[in-house]
Amino acid sequence: MSESGIHKQILFSLPFEEGDESCYLKGSFNCNGDGSVELLKTDDSRNWEVTLKLLPGTYNYFYSVNQYNLFNEQRERIKKPMTLHVKQEYFFHDPDSTRFFSRNGGFFVIRCITPPDVKNVRIEQAGSRKKKNDFKFRSRDYNLFEFISRSDGKYIFYDNHGNRYGPFTPPARDEAKKSSNIIYQIFPDRFNRKGSPDAEFTKWGEPPERNSFFGGNVEGIIEKIPYLADLGVDHLYLTPFYSSRSNHRYDIDDYFSVDRRFGTLDQLTTLSKKLQEDKISMILDMVFNHTSIYFPQFVRELREKLPHDQSWYKFIKDTNEGMRKRWPVKDGKTDAFYESFLDNGGMPKLNHRNESVKKFMLDVMDFYAERLNVSFLRYDVADSINLNSIGDIFRKFREKFPEIGHIAEVWCVSDIFFRKGLYTSSMNYGLRNLIISLMNKEIGPNRMNSELLNMRFILGDDVYGKMMNIIDSHDTPRIRTILGSEKLAMAAYGIIMIMDGMPSIYYGDELSMEGGPDPDCRRTMEWEKVGSEFYLKFRELVKIRKENPAAYNGIIRFSRDKKGLINITKYSIDQKIEMNLNLGDSEIKTKEKKSLNSIDEKSATIGPEEFSIHVY
Template sequence: MEFNGVYHQASDNYCYPLNEDELIINLKTGYDVKEVNIILGDPFAAGILGGGESWNGNKEPIIFKKKLKNQIWWTTTVKPEYKRLKYYFELFTEDEHWFYFEDGFVSGEQMELEGRSRQCFVFPWMNPCDIPVTPKWVNETVWYQIFPDRFCNGDHSIDPENVVPWRNHGKVKNEECFGGDLAGIIQKLDYLKDLGITGLYLTPINESPSNHKYDTTDYTKIDPNFGDEETFQKLVSEAHARGMRVMLDGVFNHCGYYFAPWQDVLKKGPESEYYDWFMINEWPLDFKGGAAKKKQFYTFAFFDNMPKLNTSNPKVRKYFIDICANWVENYKIDGLRLDVANEVSHLFCKELHLRLKQINPDIYILGEIWHNALPWLRGDEFDAVMNYPLGESIKDFWIDKSLTNQDFEYTINRCYTSYMQQTNDVLFNLLDSHDTKRLRSDVKNLDEYFAQLAVLFAMPGSPCIYYGTEIAMEGSFDPDCRRCMPWDEIEAGKYKERIEMVSKLIHLRASEPLLKSRNFHFPDDFSDHPRVIQFRKMGWVDTYVEVIINCSGEDVEVPKDGEILFERHCIDSTLLQNGILIRRISR
C-alpha cells in the first residue's frame, strides 16, 4: 500500500462538526486503496479511559469520494450519539489489508495481539460555540464589485479638483480621478437589480487622496469626493429596499501617509503616543531610496506611503474594531471585506469576529487571502475568503489546452476539499477583480468567456462579477483593469446581447437551488472527449442539474434528456458545439 498517500487528522477540514448533530470525517489515500471502512463509537463505550477497557467500535463503509490529482478524498457524515467520537480506519487495496490509527498503520496480525495499544483518532466534544457557522444568505447572493471612482458620476458638485473627463474606452492611470461617487451607484441600482445582482461589494470609500482609497486618511469619514455619511446611508437603504446586501472594504493592515497618527509619528518620532501603532525598526526614517526596502519600517509591500499598522497592539485593535462596529451599527452594512487579511494579526481577526457577530450574527466577514486560508477559517475569524484558487483553476483550463476534463475535476475538487462544507457554501468566487487583469483581456473568444462564467455560477459558494463583466469590458493589469463604465454605450444598447447572456446566468443561479448546492460530482460520459467538461449538482432523490461545456473545437453529441435551463450553441438539444448546456434531469 502507498502509505505516504494516506493522511487524516482529527481536526480542521479532515474532521469537523457541520452542525450540532453531524460530524464530517474525511480521509486521503492513494489510488491503490479500493475500499475504506471507519470503525467508530463513543470513547467511553467500554469504560473510563485507562481502566483496562476493551474498546470495539461499529464498522461503517465510506462510500463517497472525490478524485484529486494524486490521491482520493473519502468522506462520510456521522452522528455521534453523545457528541464525541473515537475512530480508526480499515483500508483495502487489491491485495492488502491495513488499519490506520493516529500513530500509524497496523496489520491484521498486529490487531490480534493482546494488550497492543490502539491510538485511535478522537474528536473530544462537539461544543456548539466551536462549530463554524456561516451566514446562509451569502450562498443565495450574486455579488457585483464596484470601484466607485470609475463606476458612475452621479453628483458633479463633489468632483475632485483634478477630475478628468469620463472615458468610455482606453487605458487609465493611477493618478486619474473620474468623479465616480455614491450618488452614481444609487442611480444605477435599478440597472443592477434588473441584471439580477443581490449584493454590492464596494472597494474603500473612506477619505483618502487616491482614487482607489486603499491609503486611508480618515476611517471615520466618507471621502467627500464620494459623498457623505447621509449619502452612504441612503445607498444602503435603497439597496436593501431592492433586496441587495452591501459589503464594505476595510483596510486595517496599513493606512495612508496622511492618517493622523502617522503624521504625529513623523512629527514627534519615538515621543509620539502613536509610535507603537506602527512597525518601526529604526528612527529617523530615511525615505530617500525607500525606507521600507531598507527595513527601517514595515509597509504594505514596499510602499513608503502605506505604513503597516501594528495589529498586535491592543490600542490599535480597539481603535479599528470600534470603527467597524460603527459601520455595522450606523450604516447597517451586511458584510465586511478585510484587505491584505493574511498580514493582520489573528488576534485582531478573532476580536473583530466576536464584536461584529455580537452586533449582527448574520454579518459576512470576508478575508482577502489568495492562498490556502484554513488557519483563518476555523469559525472564529472569517466566514470565507476570496476564492482566487477557484478562479485561476477555471481560467487555466481554457489557457492551457493540454489540460483534460480529468485535470479540471482534480483542480476543482482540490478547491472544495480544502475547507469545511459550511465554508464552501459562502466562499467568494470570482474570475477577476480590481487587483487582476480583466477576464475579457485574457479571453478573446466570447464563447469561452461565457463558458467560464457559466462554471462560476454553477459552483458552490457565492459568485461575484466585477463591474463591466456583463459587457465583457477589457482591461489589463492594475490600473488598466479599473476603466470607466461606458454608460452612454450601455444605454444605447451596444452591449444588449452580452448583458442578456450574463443576466440569464445570474437569474438561473438565483432560481435553481441545485446550482447553489455544495454537492457535485463528475461523471465520465465524455471520457473520449477530454476537452468537454461535465459535472452534476446533486439534489435529493433522483434529481440533479447537469452542466456540459464543450471546449473541444468539435461538435459533440449529447443525449436528449431533461429540461433545458440554459443553452448556448446547442442544436436540437442533441448536438453541442463550442458552447454550454445546463439542464435539470429527474430519474
C-alpha cells in the same frame, strides 16, 4: 514536532540580533504575508519564536526581519525559500469535523486522510456493499478519499493494506443553510457618475491611468439600483470610499468620512436603505494593514517619536545595506524608515499588536456596521494582519454584530485564516486559477475534481460553502482579456454560478468588458452594452442560480464524455444541473434534451468555446 489530530505543531525559531524590530514568518501557509504570523522574543531575548499548527503538505517559507530582510534558520540571508514537508503518517477520520463529514444537497459527504502509500480506500455502510471513493487527491505528503452517500448508517473504512477503521457514527448535524449569495463588486470611481460636471474629471470612457479620477459617486450607484436588482444581485461590494488622495482609496487619510468626490455619509446611508428595499446588502472594504502618510497619527509620529510599544507603526532603526529606504519623508534629522505595504512608502504598515490600533480598527468596524446594512466586511491584505490581534477584535465585534461575516483578501488556499474565531471566508483566487487553467486546457476534469477535493479538505465544508468565488477583480486582468474570448469568459462565469459558495461579478464582466493589468482592469463602466446578447445570456446564468437550489447546494463533478465535451454536473438529492462545455476546435452534436430551464435548450450542436446548461 508534536501531533494534535491532523495538525502538527511546529516550532519556528530564529536568533535575535540588535536592531531587530520585528520578525515575521512568510510562507505558503500564510500566503507569504508580512505580519499575520509574527514571532515574539523569548524571555532571554536570544531568539524569535512562534509555534504553528500546520496541516499535512509541502510549505515554502522565509524568516523576515524588519519586513524585508529574508533569512534561513541559521540567520543567513537567502533569496530562495526553505521547504518544509509535513507528512501524514496514519489514517485519520473525524466525523465531528466538517473537514471529514458534512451534509450537502441531501447527501452525506465523508472523507478520510491517509499516508501517501495508501492507494485505495473503500467504505462499507450498513445494508450496502463496499464502495470505492467518488473523488481522490494524491500528493507526496498525504492522500485524500471522499465518498458521497445517501445513507445515514454507521460506516467502516478499508484500505488496500487490509486495514479496517471504524465503525463511525454520523453526527447529528443539520445541513448548513445556503442561498444564491450573488456578489457584485464595484470600483466606486468607475461605476456611474451622476451630477458632477465633466470638467472636474477625466472624460468617461477614456483609458484609465494611474492617477485618473472619473468621478463615479454614490448618486450614480443609487441611480443604478434597479439595474443591480434586475441582474439578481444579493450583496453589493464597494471597494474603499473613505477620504483619500488616490482614486483607489486604499491609502486612507480619514476612515470616518466619505471621500468628497464620492459623496457624503448621509448619501451612503441613503444608498444602504434603498438597496435594502431591493433585498441587497452591502460588503464594505476594511483597510487595516496600512494607512496613508497623511493619516493624522502617522503625521504625528514623524514629528514625535514614540516608544516602540506605543507606536501605531513600525519604524526601523536598522539602516544596514540590507534595509531598504521606504519613502523620502524627513523627520527633520534623518530619513524615516518604516514597514509598509509592498515596499510602497505611501502606505505605512500599522502595528496590529498595539492596543490603540486594535481599538481604532474596532471603532471603524462598529461605526459602519451601526449605520449601514452590512452583510460582510472584507479585509484588504488580510495575510499581513496579525492573526491574534484580528481574533481579539472579532471577538468583541461579534458581541454586537454576530450576523456579519468576515472575508479575508488572501491569494492562497490555507486553513490558518479560518481557525476558530477568525475569518469566515476569503476571496477564492485558488478557484479562479483552476477555472482559468481548465479553460486554457492546462488541466483536465480529473485534475479539477482532485484539486477541488483538496480545497474542500483544507478549508472544511463550512468555510468552502461561504467562499467568495471570483473570476477577476480590481487587482487582476479581466477574464475576457485573459481568455481572449467572450464565449470562454461566459463559460467561466457559468461554472461559478453552479458552485457552492458566493459567486462574485466584477462590474462590467456581465457586459464582456475587457481590461489588462491595473489600471486597465479599472475602466469606466460601459453602459451602452446593457441589452447586448452577451448581457442577456449572462442574466440567464444568474437566473439559473437564483431559481435552482442545486446550483448553490450540492455535489459538483467534472468529466469528459466520448465526444470530447467537458461535462460539469451539479446535483442534489432533488435536482441536477448539467453544463456541457466544448473546448475543442469543431462543433459537437448533442442529444436534444427537455429540461425545466436551460441555456441553449434547442441547440443540437455545441460550437467551439460554447456551452449549454440544463436543469432537471
